[in-house]
Structures are given as C-alpha cells and as structure tokens.
Amino acid sequence: MSDTFKPRTKMVHGGTRRSQYNEVSEAIFLTQGFVYETADDAQARFIQAGDDEFIYARYGNPTVAMFEDRIAALEDAEDAFATASGMAAVNGALMSLVSAGDHVVASRALFGSCLYILEEIMPRMGVNVTFVDGNNMDAWRTAVTPDTKIVFFETISNPTLEVIDIAAVSEIAHANDALVIIDNVFATPVFSNAIALGADLVVYSATKHIDGQGRTLGGVILGRKDMIRGPIETYMKHTGGSMSPFTAWVMLKGLETIELRVRAQASTAQFLAEKLSGHENLSRVIYPNHPSHEKYDLVQQQMGSGGTVFAIEIKGGQEASFTFLNRLQIAVISNNLGDAKSIATHPATTTHQRLPDDQKAALGITDGLIRFSVGLEDQEDLLADILAALG
Numbered sequence: 525m526s527d528t529f530k531p532r533t534k535m536v537h538g539g540t541r542r543s544q545y546n547e548v549s550e551a552i553f554l555t556q557g558f559v560y561e562t563a564d565d566a567q568a569r570f571i572q573a574g575d576d577e578f579i580y581a582r583y584g585n586p587t588v589a590m591f592e593d594r595i596a597a598l599e600d601a602e603d604a605f606a607t608a609s610g611m612a613a614v615n616g617a618l619m620s621l622v623s624a625g626d627h628v629v630a631s632r633a634l635f636g637s638c639l640y641i642l643e644e645i646m647p648r649m650g651v652n653v654t655f656v657d658g659n660n661m662d663a664w665r666t667a668v669t670p671d672t673k674i675v676f677f678e679t680i681s682n683p684t685l686e687v688i689d690i691a692a693v694s695e696i697a698h699a700n701d702a703l704v705i706i707d708n709v710f711a712t713p714v715f716s717n718a719i720a721l722g723a724d725l726v727v728y729s730a731t732k733h734i735d736g737q738g739r740t741l742g743g744v745i746l747g748r749k750d751m752i753r754g755p756i757e758t759y760m761k762h763t764g765g766s767m768s769p770f771t772a773w774v775m776l777k778g779l780e781t782i783e784l785r786v787r788a789q790a791s792t793a794q795f796l797a798e799k800l801s802g803h804e805n806l807s808r809v810i811y812p813n814h815p816s817h818e819k820y821d822l823v824q825q826q827m828g829s830g831g832t833v834f835a836i837e838i839k840g841g842q843e844a845s846f847t848f849l850n851r852l853q854i855a856v857i858s859n860n861l862g863d864a865k866s867i868a869t870h871p872a873t874t875t876h877q878r879l880p881d882d883q884k885a886a887l888g889i890t891d892g893l894i895r896f897s898v899g900l901e902d903q904e905d906l907l908a909d910i911l912a913a914l915g
C-alpha cells in the first residue's frame with residue numbers, strides 16, 4: 525500500500541493481510557494462539573517474533589494487526605496498538621509511561637472516566653496531577669515544569685466543545701521535555717492532524733466514529749513505533765486490555781467507510797448549527813466551525829471542520845430540555861456519539877450527573893444544555909424534526 529495514496533484509498537486497502545485462500549474481505553482470525561512447526565520454531569519466536577509472527581492474541585493477532593495498520597495510515601502515525609475500549613487506550617497510554625513521583629498536567633474538562641484515572645487512580649499511585657483550564661495558555665505555562673512527564677488533554681471538550689490548541693500546548697510541553705498525549709475523539713481520525721501538530725500519542729475511543737454504527741467497544745493508541753512497540757505494547761499485552769479479533773474486524777469494516785460517514789455527518793452538523801443559530805427558543809448554539817465559536821480561527825487551521833457534534837442550550841432549563849428530547853422523532857435519546865443514528869443527550873442528568881454543581885457550572889453544563897451527535901440521516905429531515913421538537 526503506497527504511502528502516497530489518499531486517505532479514502534488507504535482506508536479500503538491499508539493493512540490487508542490475505543491468508544492462503546486470497547479472500548477479498550478481511551478474514552476474522554478468531555484464535556487465541558498459533559501453532560509452531562517445531563519446538564525450535566516456538567523457541568525462536570519467543571526470543572524474537574518477526575513481522576507477522578504471532579504468539580498469543582493478547583500480544584497480537586492478524587485481524588487486529590490489519591486494523592492497527594489501517595488506522596495508523598489514516599492518522600499518519602508510525603504505529604498503533606488496538607485496545608478493548610477507549611478507556612483501555614487512555615489508561616494504557618498514561619499508565620505505561622508514569623512512575624510514582626512523576627508529575628502530570630491535564631486539562632480539567634475531561635470525559636468522566638479519564639478524570640477518574642487522573643484524579644483518583646494516579647494520585648493513589650504517587651503520581652502528582654495538576655489540572656488546568658485547557659483554554660488558558662498561561663495556565664499551561666505555569667503548570668508545566670521541567671519535572672512534568674506528561675501533558676494530557678481532550679482536543680475538543682465534551683459536551684461544551686471547547687477547542688484546545690494542540691500546537692501551542694505541545695510547544696510548552698516539549699520545551700519542558702514532557703510528552704503530549706491527547707484524547708482526540710471529538711476531532712475524529714478524519715479531521716485530525718494531531719501528530720503533525722505535536723502530539724506524541726493520540727488516543728481514540730474506536731467505539732465512536734471508527735465503528736460508527738454502535739456495535740462494539742474498542743480503542744487505539746497511535747504514535748511513534750519505539751513508543752507503541754516499546755512501553756505501550758509491553759504494558760497492554762501484560763495487563764489484558766488488548767482488542768479482540770472480532771472487534772478488530774468490525775473496526776476494519778468501519779474504517780472502509782469512515783471518510784464518507786464522518787464528512788457527511790460533519791456537513792450535516794454544520795448545516796444544522798447554522799440553521800439553528802439565533803432560534804428564539806435557544807440561548808446558545810455551540811459548534812466549533814461556526815463564526816460565533818471563540819476558537820473559530822483555530823478550528824480552521826487545526827481541523828478544517830467542526831466535527832460531527834454540536835450543542836444547544838434550550839431556554840427553560842431541564843423541563844424544556846426534557847420536553848424537547850421526548851418530542852424528537854428521529855434522534856434517539858442515548859449517550860454514544862459518532863453513530864450513524866443521531867443521538868441527543870442531556871449531559872447534566874446523565875453523562876455529567878455526578879459532577880458537583882460548581883464544576884458543572886464551571887464547565888458550562890447547564891440544565892438547558894443538549895449535546896447532539898449528528899448521524900447519517902437526511903439533513904432536512906433532521907432539521908424539521910429538531911424545529912418541531914423546539915416548538
């Protein structure tokens with residue numbers, strides 16, 4: 525597979541490994557292990573497995589390797605390690621690199637489980653974590669010191685869609701010899717330039733746009749080969765967070781269409797955000813690629829798209845929000861994102877329910893806020909449905 529092919533071509537063919545049958549569609553190698561011709565072969569493989577030589581599915585598997593190579597091609601990464609879920613990827617990327625006494629700096633607006641790792645688990649292991657407002661470059665400059673080992677942030681925050689400047693934060697981190705690890709779910713692999721902009725490791729929940737059809741959990745860590753096949757693989761293969769071959773096959777098939785799906789979803793999200801702006805029953809419409817977004821210029825440079833999710837704030841708080849959700853005919857009420865089906869979420873009472881009120885307020889998670897993950901439905905149908913539900 526030539527490196528010069530465009531992403532859409534690479535997503536159909538990248539990473540393909542054919543068996544002796546020369547099948548067209550990728551095979552699912554549902555096997556935990558592999559047979560060695562001789563005892564000498566077994567010994568040799570345990571000393572040093574060659575390319576495409578496998579030992580045990582927790583360490584690697586042909587279907588999983590196809591997925592890793594294909595997503596690495598989309599992200600322009602040297603290598604990738606596939607994981608059982610997005611959280612296995614976040615946990616693996618962070619835990620494989622820190623020791624007691626290390627210092628980590630993270631943005632405060634984080635997915636709940638990411639926050640749990642940084643706020644609860646890491647301090648228990650003797651890692652010092654400082655949280656900053658990810659939008660405030662002075663806060664990063666003050667918090668990151670020569671003792672800092674890792675800088676971690678979500679490039680677009682959930683659910684209020686704040687956009688963090690990857691290049692600027694990476695510059696601060698690298699000036700202090702810290703590694704930059706980003707959770708890039710909301711940017712999607714299609715619109716990501718994260719590695720070119722300075723990220724050392726990029727993490728995705730593949731559950732979101734990579735599957736894109738709500739079928740299975742998965743995740744992936746991408747970056748330089750020496751890191752992925754060094755500390756990351758060693759940590760992941762011994763702690764059990766590897767992706768199953770069946771999941772890898774679902775994700776491989778997801779990658780074949782990810783370019784088409786995500787671009788169509790983002791185009792509809794842009795359309796809906798523009799049409800809904802200024803609606804009399806809304807106090808806010810948040811979409812990264814809208815001129816009203818505080819980081820509009822950065823979004824143009826960093827992604828060239830606003831992604832597949834927008835948020836609205838409904839006048840009338842929780843009651844009006846619930847009425848809106850209950851009236852929707854097309855979008856389902858759920859909490860995934862990046863799916864072919866549009867999904868509406870009321871973060872204050874679901875995904876962010878447990879946050880104390882002052883933190884909800886600080887993050888802009890009001891009673892009227894709805895997160896809307898745009899699916900593949902017709903954009904005019906979605907608009908009509910949303911307008912009808914808004915009353």
Ligand SMILES: *Cc1c(COP(=O)(O)O)cnc(C)c1O
Pocket residue numbers: 609610611612614635637638678682707709710729730731732741742743
């Ligand atoms: C969903 C999500 C995760 C966790 O992924 P899972 O596949 O559910 O484990 C982590 N970070 C962000 C930003 C997410 O949206």
